[in-house]
Amino acid sequence: MSVLRPVYITGTGAVLPGDPVGVDAMEDYLGRVGGRASALGRRALRWNGIETRHYALTPDGTPTHTNAGMCADAVRGAAEAAGEPLSRLNHLAAATTQGDLLVPGHAAQVHAALACGPLEIASFQSVCGSALMAAKSAWQAVRTGEAGTAAACAGEHASRWFRPHFFEGTALIDAKGRLAMEAEYLRWTLSDGAGAIWLSPKPAQGAVSLRVDWIDIVSLADRFDPCMWAGATEADRHDLTQAWPFLGPQAAFSAGAVALQQDFTLLKTIIRAWIGVYLEKVDAGRIDPAAIDHLLLHYSARSLREEIVRLLTDTGAMIDEARWFNPLARTGNIGSASIWVMLDALLRERPPEPGQTVLAVVPESGRGLVGFMHMTAVDQNGETS
Template sequence: MRQGLRDVYITGAGAFLPGDPVASADMERYLGQVEGRASSLGRRALRWNGIETRHYALDPDGTHRHSGADMCAAAVRAAAESAGESLAALDLLATATTQGDLLVPGHGVQVQAELGVGPLEVASFQSVCASALMAAKTAWLNIRAGEADTAVAAASEFSSRWFRPEFYDGSALIDAKGRLGMQADFLRWTLSDGAGAVWMRPAPSPQHVSLRVDWIDMVSLAHRYDPCMWAGAAPGRAHDLTGGWSAKGPQAAFEAGAIALMQDFTLLKTIIRAWIGEYLKKVDAGRIIPGEIDRLLLHYSAKSLREEIIGLLDSTGGMIDEDRWFNNLRTKGNTGSASIWIMLEELFAARAFMPGERILCIVPESGRAMVGFMHLTAVAPEKETRP
């Protein structure tokens, strides 16, 4: 008979970044030139997002060196090694991605197959960035309820495959001057590839500092906003599925520009304020106390968005001192759902956490106004006791 709810700890973290870092000057060599011409937006996008290096899972000729599933599996293996555990101990694999390697089946079973472990329980989440915390909440609650003893939450993104010229050439996304529209072109200069994972157990590690998962909250505001980042519908028509791939078929949808990944930047400006509003609700309720947060891991897609967020927090009294913020966007790129785990892994590998520290992770996503919050507390190693 189970005895109440258990504490849950992150005892290891892993990351996988494919290939060597790619500098900004080399990006278009990997992504290719749409309609055979250099992007007129690229330099401006890079100034906006502040990314200096990123990683791609494909070669300059478009050849895939990895799959989303094998990158995710590599991050899970790294998390197991970080925790000092065996993959055979896994009871639950919870995965996240924006789009898996196949339309069907789900990402989770593909990752399990790459790992070669099982039988075990699998959960797959497909959204955008916040899907990482959807997976983490599933892993956390299963261990907390005694349904699993060892779980991993993992995420991977293979964004670059969306950005090759064949996704755009000859479609309605190309204007009369042969240029790719901003809704699509901007994301080519913002997103990159990678994977991350965290290992969870109902006891802290006996060897190193662990992170107790205190709570995870997810908030969707989809009832208030249209899609802000989407694929599968025509430009400016994310709310109208009659012109999308599921209604017209892939060829007609491609010609209409309904296959590529796109972003509504006007709507994004509005949604940023909505994310801040959800954060401030938690501050007002006492669930988040800014002065007690020792580290803030905030996922954002651009340096300019960080500056906008800081301005909003300063003006509302919800600011966490900027010297407590950590983000590796500049060097690791924006890896979507994997970003929060790639951040956490960098600090975990550096043994940067001190017992007693409170860590707040915030992951907003522009897919359709979702935001996730995770509160962690660093705890000292605990001597292992065996019967």
């Protein structure tokens, strides 16, 4: 009979490529669609509250990094922080929204970039929630003894999808030359980077580790059409027989079916559904809001926060705002990588003390999903005090 082992995060890594890019310089990097400055950009920024972000390309569109390369660097950073060589890695789980190639999987590309010897890999493609899918794979691998040491990484090279050539000459541009809001908003919201966690069955020596208590992921795709998608037009996104491979790449591009898009009306409904899942966790006693010391909520729409805070307060599910930790206003919203970049910043800037709890919450608008990861800080003996 095998016994489940405790699993600890003994190191984290974060990669934010290049210098922080301020609001005024964003279009220098992303380019101006049709040669015109965006009219909607400022509005999107007011909504998402992001001040600076990082791009893995130069203003002329030349890549400075690949998605896989950033992920590999994040894994190296996590290994270094854990004080372990990459040669100890047995299981590598990699997450992203869109990898560098359509095929093969992201984890294969990250492994190639790591060049660290044969190991088990697992690729997870979704949106922000893919980070926790990969984490669950890596956590279970160590927990069950299938792997001695595992890493989970997540990365995004979002900016390359936002260059003008993804929109110009497509149906996403109206007669007046304006880009559809569904596509424009994401250009002003997402940016580049990667993050990783190193998972070990033994806590780090001489440092605080985070024991991973549980990871819950709940998909709500049974009730929603795609809310954030690429590969179909807005009108046909529910009908997979109209997806880009059937249209053919050129017709799909012209129809505006290749670019990444977001449905804002549906997003409102999905936000309520996320809260519903969280409230169920609270109601069932899985999450005790009063017992969470550090909350990492990957959430970018600042203007919607008031509405959420009110509902959470009224339902006794609010976690005191002083316990929230969110550096995304300066790091940018990096999709799946956000949660590890947030965790990395928490450990450096507000390190949890043994016994304190950390709750990571990762909502994904994709087709409606929310994930939770509960951690407890422990000392080098795995003790909470």
